[in-house]
């Protein structure tokens with residue numbers, strides 16, 4: 001269960017003036033374990049900011065986030081890093097692959113942090129599943145945009161995390177590759193009971209979620225369960 | 228008129244082995260001045276590679292590209308840089324904004340290279356047109372994904388280039404902002420007679436083009452004029 005209460009994020013105004021930008025405005029949300037949620041909304045509405053706070057990558061201005069019994073908003077950086085390593089898979093809007101590691105090595109990073117055996121076979125199989133057979137030894141600079149995106153997806157999925165946070169996971173993919181990713185993510189949700197939070201502009205992806213939350217100007221303006 | 232003949236791009240295999248990756252395989256295409264063309268195809272099919280060669284950013288393995296009477300594939304780097312500055316607007320798949328310049332300053336760069344007067348008013352008006360009023364003074368790190376994308380679009384459009392090359396220009400945008408961008412780009416095509424080449428996975432955007440070229444494994448597999 002993810003419990004978000006009165007969550008607010010104010011950035012100092014870009015130009016250095018005193019007024020702030022309220023990227024999130026007193027958000028209240030409860031997401032039951034194992035739910036698949038799509039978060040949609042206009043560009044700039046606060047989606048990536050919300051995901052970053054849930055992952056503990058940023059510090060909220062006020063409010064709280066509790067994941068199961070852990071108060072994310074009260075943890076220090078080391079504990080947050082450990083929590084993420086053990087429980088969260090993250091797909092960033094712009095991937096954040098390590099440029100000095102190959103596709104395979106990038107996917108292996110979370111498994112090595114968790115010291116899993118047979119890591120290489122697991123990573124190769126997952127790269128094949130996302131259609132990257134033949135690209136394992138490429139560095140990010142030798143991959144297309146959608147190939148980099150798929151490496152980022154494989155890296156987040158490989159530990160079968162209890163909570164997967166995905167920011168625009170199909171943004172650089174054609175319909176067919178996008179569907180492969182949808183199947184992979186939904187598969188995690190059903191077989192692993194992973195909680196999935198998918199930020200997306202892709203209405204096909206959103207249509208597969210159990211619930212669609214719409215943001216606008218940092219607020220929740222709609223919250224619909226699929227019937 | 229863009230005339231592409233027998234264009235081939237082979238990358239050395241990612242892993243350093245001797246076999247190469249044929250990202251483009253003997254492409255022949257003619258694009259009349261003022262046409263609006265969508266280039267579609269699966270992830271990894273060669274779209275960004277093709278755009279990079281047309282822009283003279285990379286060197287083809289073989290074949291030729293002629294834009295009006297200029298043989299792009301025979302030019303040196305300085306001449307290519309000047310040609311791009313004077314005639315081409317480029318929207319990269321991952322934007323390539325300068326991190327140390329604000330949104331407004333990023334948009335101004337092409338105008339300053341061309342020494343235009345009233346540059347600041349033109350840039351501000353264009354940022355407003357893409358919905359970025361209030362974000363002019365933000366640095367790229369202070370912008371959302373779709374906001375950065377729109378800065379990149381404004382930067383490419385500001386010189387009203389004779390040839391605009393756009394790689395996934397709506398990839399990080401919701402429907403409404405995406406439509407604003409479609410209107411802007413089509414407006415350039417109609418009023419400026421700019422030739423537009425739009426690489427995209429967005430079928431809505433592609434549907435507005437005069438012609439849709441489909442790539443697969445580095446080859447043109449379909450080339451359809453809209454009726």
Ligand SMILES: Nc1ncnc2c1ncn2[C@@H]1O[C@H](COP(=O)(O)OP(=O)(O)OP(=O)(O)O)[C@@H](O)[C@H]1O
Pocket residue numbers: 011012013014021022023041042043044045046047048049050093362365368369370371372373374399400401
């Ligand atoms: N460091 C920052 N300083 C100032 N403003 C910021 C900063 N980071 C983000 N913002 C602003 O906060 C708002 C929300 O940003 P966020 O990245 O969450 O949007 P988003 O919904 O993910 O948008 P997109 O769909 O374009 O990716 C944006 O309007 C952005 O300009």
Ligand SMILES: Nc1ncnc2c1ncn2[C@@H]1O[C@H](COP(=O)(O)OP(=O)(O)OP(=O)(O)O)[C@@H](O)[C@H]1O
Pocket residue numbers: 135138141142143144145146147172173174238239240241248249250268269270271272273274275276277320
């Ligand atoms: N420097 C490189 N070395 C080796 N292979 C490369 C290199 N750059 C690109 N490739 C390969 O060339 C192919 C075409 O890449 P390109 O970026 O043109 O694809 P794309 O159609 O733009 O894909 P996407 O829709 O994912 O952006 C890809 O399979 C990619 O792995």
Ligand SMILES: [Mg+2]
Pocket residue numbers: 047048049093167371372373
């Ligand atoms: Mg975002």
Ligand SMILES: [Mg+2]
Pocket residue numbers: 144145146274275276320394
């Ligand atoms: Mg590409």
